[in-house]
Amino acid sequence: MEFFDSHTKLFSAAFLLFLVLTLFVAIMPAINNDRNNAALPGEEMLSEEAVKGKALFIANGCVACHTQQVRNVEMDKMWGKRPSLAADYASNRRIDLWRNTATLMGTERTGPDLTTVGSRQPSKEWNLVHLFNPRIVVKESIMPAYPWLFEFKNEAANEDIVVSIPEKYSAGQGVLVAKREALQLVAYLQSLKQTDVPQGQAIAFLYKKQQNITDESVTVSSVADGDALYATHCQACHQANGEGLKGAFPALKGRPIVADDNPELMLNIIMNGYDARPEFGVMPAVGKNSDLKPEEVAAIMNHERGSWGNNARKVTPEEVQKLLDRIKNLPNQ
Amino acid sequence: MNTHHCKAKVALIILIFSLSISPVSAQDTSTQKFILLISTFLVFAISISVLIVAKLTKDIVEQFQKSKQQNFERDYDKYFKNLNSDQIEIFLKNKELGRKTETVERTLAIAGLCFILSTTISFGQQPVISEGSLLSQTGIIITIVLISIPVVCGIFLLMFKIMKALRAFRNTQTLSEAEYLTAYLKSLENESLEVSLKIRKQQLDYQLSNNELMGANPASDEKGLIGNIHDASLPFVARKKNALVRPKIDADLTRLVLWYVRCATFWLVFGTSVGEFVGIKFVAPDIDHVSWLSFGRLRPVHTNAVFWGWASLAMLGLGHYVVPRVSNTKLFSINLGWYSLILINTAVFAGTICLMAGINNGGGEYREYIWPVMLLFGVGLALTLINFLKTLARRTTKEIYISNWYIISAIIFAIVISIVAYVPIWQNGLGETIVQGYYMHQGVGMWFMLFTLGIVYYFLPQQLNKPIYSYSLGILAFWTQILFYTLIGTHHFVFSSIPWWLQTIAIVGSVGMVIPVIAGTTNFTMTFRGSWYKIPDSYTLPFFLTGIVFYFTGSLQGTAEAFRTTNLLWHFTDFTVAHSHITMYGIICFLVWAGIYAVVPRLTGIEPPQVTVGAHFWLALIGLMFYTIPLMYGSTLRGLMWMEGKPFIDSVVFMAPFWLWRAIGGSLMWLSHLFFAYNFYKMLVGSGIVDVREAAFAKLARENTLN
Incomplete structure (x- = not known):
């Protein structure tokens, strides 16, 4: 054909087709998105420290393994209260002259999603130990260690943040102190939370699990699995053997609060967190943050009360529900 | 469940x-x-x-x-x-x-x-x-x-x-x-x-006397049709046909093409060594504690080095051979080719150092090089485009051979993609993600795939010594590839907060990709038709065939992965990693190797050792299988664990054996690259041992001239 024998015509045609399609699927939607979306009114701006922490997050390529998006499907419910919205990313702007915007949505979940890690795992102590070497707190983890964010000192100065790690990891090198960078990175991680949507929950998750009442196996699995819930919510600090980590996270094994016949204090700590003992890290409000249901809390409590030699009486979801109603009226501990 | x-x-x-x-x-x-x-x-x-x-x-x-x-x-x-x-x-x-x-x-x-x-x-x-x-x-x-x-x-x-x-x-x-x-x-x-x-x-x-046709005369081959006469001893490996006699190629162009391939080979060995190390880190996360070598920094070093260093330079090197050849003219400018080579090498080198030092563009995949680095690459592409277009402008053929459609369009599109990806105006908020989806997938489909197809449209018919089956199918594949591929970028963000309609378009486009893929595969396999017997005789055709098979399976797997239901299962898992290796490695690498093995012996006149070419082929193929199949299997089960709401760490523990398989497959692939580098070296310098016959005849020739 005459048309295709002219290189100017042929390649102009190909170029124009490609350009029009590009405008349609990339440039126009991108511009439109910026025009039509703004941050939610309640969104907190990143602190100066957190901004520097985000830069470290980017520099070390954390996005290669950690997503920051809760998809609008049921299976992602474990990562956030609601699906992520365009508004959640709207305040992201170009970092500086050299670097592009970083929405850090990610495409790979080799490690957990971090959208709400600030509320799921707010403990500074845990995060620092975990960054120094993740295998101290999660022995199955394959996350890289970041020892260059820390330094060993013979003696910690007053303003130094000391990180207590097991002997095996310090190996007589002195006291482990978090560098400024480590604190900045933790500040960024702590800032990762979902902003509440005004007027409550409006967005639903898709692909809900179908509950088939006639099928026996489903009804069995709908009874909360204490083992799994413990692994998801508690194990990172208190460890699978319930022994915690010395100097960082208390043991649950043989602990009077856990074994107490009256489960009220234990329930209160699970729901609202705990910070009464200076030698241990702060316990986050696990129950509230993760929006745990009474039967799930009961399952966790029964797992803790019945494992590692603990032998306290079981609690029922109804009892937990009753206590929860009472705790609601109490001031936070 | x-x-x-x-x-x-x-x-x-x-x-x-x-x-x-x-x-x-x-x-x-x-x-x-x-x-x-x-x-x-x-x-x-x-x-x-x-x-x-x-x-x-x-x-x-x-x-x-x-x-x-x-x-x-x-x-x-x-x-x-x-x-x-x-x-x-x-x-x-x-x-x-x-x-x-x-x-x-x-x-x-x-x-x-x-x-x-x-x-x-x-x-x-x-x-x-x-x-x-x-x-x-x-x-x-x-x-x-x-x-x-x-x-x-x-x-x-x-x-x-x-x-x-x-x-x-x-x-x-x-x-x-x-x-x-x-x-x-x-x-x-x-x-x-x-x-x-x-x-x-x-x-x-009654029996024939067995000399009815030849009569009683002794046999002789007056036209010199019989070749490939070797020792009667049993061969260790199957004998493959030698490359045809070197055509008259400008010595300067030869030097340029060989340097492109030389640099590409270096980046292949470097990039996959890094990849191998990164793969090992899944199994042994505490193997080192050096910030410059940490996983998050090395992963983009691996991907970018094999993308922009290895595959791009290898394709461009082959392009510098193909474009003038099918235009039946000389390359417009050898110098432009050198400038482009230097710029791209500088970009990959600088980019690698930046990434390891923790300077990157903000985390978009394959967009990790900051703009000053990528600008060098872009300028390199622009120079190549000028060079190729000017070469094409003085072609002595009336029509433009299909290879040039694909190759030159690929360069035009790659420049457009890079500009769209790096211009900051439309990158606020989710704009960055929308552009990211577009950029990374167009990089794969409009740059690597289109360019490689152009290479195949030249080398496959040449190696089979017959014309391409259908020119029209090639043209159909060309236009449908542009139409559908451009749309599919956002299928990497299905269920995310980018507009739902955009996700749907991406899925529809992914299904549309069936057309160019089947058109292309049909065209290539039909070109093979009647010549299948040539495969055992050739050391390039197995690479072509493997590449074509993966072109079909890998591309259609991409379509399957784009659906919403499959996204539930596979998205965020290593299934994507397996898929990208099936495509970038199974398609692009195999086809580029085929092209290199086809052209380098013509340029240097020296054949690679057949045993090590075989080792390269089989290690690469088996390694790729070991790498991808366990990873796909494990990722599918991991996706199911996530859907069931199992604790996340359980799914990490579960993946361990599959990550080990990945490291094993990766090691085989890496080993095959060492063989490839060795083969390439051999094609450049030969065995290095003086050939007795050659030397004797050279001496005789000297004596002839003296007398």
Whole structure:
């Protein structure tokens, strides 16, 4: 054909087709998105420290393994209260002259999603130990260690943040102190939370699990699995053997609060967190943050009360529900 | 959902979408079907056996009835048809002997049916299947299967014994028939028959003298058609055909192309060494604690080095050979080619250092190089574009060969993509993500795939020594690739907060990709048609064929992955990593290697060692299989664990063996690259040992000129 024998015509045609399609699927939607979306009114701006922490997050390529998006499907419910919205990313702007915007949505979940890690795992102590070497707190983890964010000192100065790690990891090198960078990175991680949507929950998750009442196996699995819930919510600090980590996270094994016949204090700590003992890290409000249901809390409590030699009486979801109603009226501990 | 159910489901999915075939273990709800299937199979097998037995019995009965007939009633004519020479000879000899002796001896052996009767007949009973929920229990099913195995084996054994006995009995009957025939033949007295049989025997014994065509002259090859004459000893590996004699290529262009491939090979070895190290970190995360070597920094070093360093430079090197050749003219400017090579190498080198130092663009995949680095790459591409277009402008052919459509468009599109990806105006908020999806997928499809297809459209017909099957299919694939591929970028962000309609368009576009992929695959395989026999003789064609097979499977796998339901299962898992290796490695690398093995011997006149080319091919292919199949399998199950809401860390523990397989496969692939680098080196410098014959003839030539 005459048309295709002219290189100017042929390649102009190909170029124009490609350009029009590009405008349609990339440039126009991108511009439109910026025009039509703004941050939610309640969104907190990143602190100066957190901004520097985000830069470290980017520099070390954390996005290669950690997503920051809760998809609008049921299976992602474990990562956030609601699906992520365009508004959640709207305040992201170009970092500086050299670097592009970083929405850090990610495409790979080799490690957990971090959208709400600030509320799921707010403990500074845990995060620092975990960054120094993740295998101290999660022995199955394959996350890289970041020892260059820390330094060993013979003696910690007053303003130094000391990180207590097991002997095996310090190996007589002195006291482990978090560098400024480590604190900045933790500040960024702590800032990762979902902003509440005004007027409550409006967005639903898709692909809900179908509950088939006639099928026996489903009804069995709908009874909360204490083992799994413990692994998801508690194990990172208190460890699978319930022994915690010395100097960082208390043991649950043989602990009077856990074994107490009256489960009220234990329930209160699970729901609202705990910070009464200076030698241990702060316990986050696990129950509230993760929006745990009474039967799930009961399952966790029964797992803790019945494992590692603990032998306290079981609690029922109804009892937990009753206590929860009472705790609601109490001031936070 | 319990685990058994999952396994069945997974196996089905793997069966459909991956290259492996897993056994489907039906449980629970499909129990009835499973039982039904087994029963149907058994009934079918048994009825076939019964039929065979019935047929044998019928033959025996017929034979028995026949044996009751009187001797003279028998019809022996059929035995006289189509006698062969030996039989005729025996017959004639017998006639001669027969005239001397008149002894007839008869023996007839009759075997009894008692053998059959003595065989124990113990029909195994099919296990009685009771109705109800019991059948849905794994233990029951396993027991039923275990019981049926010996029973079924027994039935088959019995059938075989019966058939054997029947056959033996049938043979004794036949033997008696043969006795009758022998007697008849002996008794036969017919002079004219003997004469005609003698003539027939002469006819049958006729043979060609084996030199009807060549006559009595000694053989000679006056046109020099016979080549490839080697030692008569057994070869260690199959002999492959040598590359054709070097065409007249500008020495400067040769140098340029070889330097492109040289740099590409360096980046391949470097990039995959990094990849190998990164893969090992999944198994041994504490292997080092150096910030510059940490996983998050090295991963983009690996991907960018193999993308922009290896694949891009290798493609451009081949492009510098192909574009002037199919335009039937010289390259516009050798210098522009060198500038482009230097710029791209600088970009990859600087980018690698930046990434390791922790300076990156903000985390978008394949967009990790900051803009000053990527600008060098972009300028390099722009110079190449000018060079190629000017070369094309002075072509001596009227039409533009399809290779140039693909190659030059790929460069134009790559420049557009880079500009869209790095201009900051439309990158706020989710704009960055939308552009990211567009950029990374167009990088793969519009740069690597389009360019490589251009290379294949030149080298495949050249290596097969025949024209491409259909020019029109190539054109159809070209336009549909642009139309559909451009749309599919955002399928990497299905269910994310980018607009739903954009996700849908991406999915539709992914399905549309079936058209160019099937058009392309059809075109290439039909070009192969009638020339399949050339594959064992060639060391380039296996690479082409592998690349084409992966082009089909890898691309269609991409379509399958784009659906919303498959996104639930596979998104965020290592399935994507497996897929990107099937495509970038299985398609692009294999086809680029094919091109390199095709062109470099023409440029240097030196062939690579065949053993190490074979080692390269097989290690790369087997390594890729070890890498991708376990990873796809494991990722599917990991996706199911996530869907069931299992604790995340469980899914990490679960993946460990599959990550180990990945490291093993990766090591094989890496090893194959060392072989490739060695082969390339060999193609550049040869064996380095003085060839006695060459030296002797060179000396002779010098003496000739002196005299």
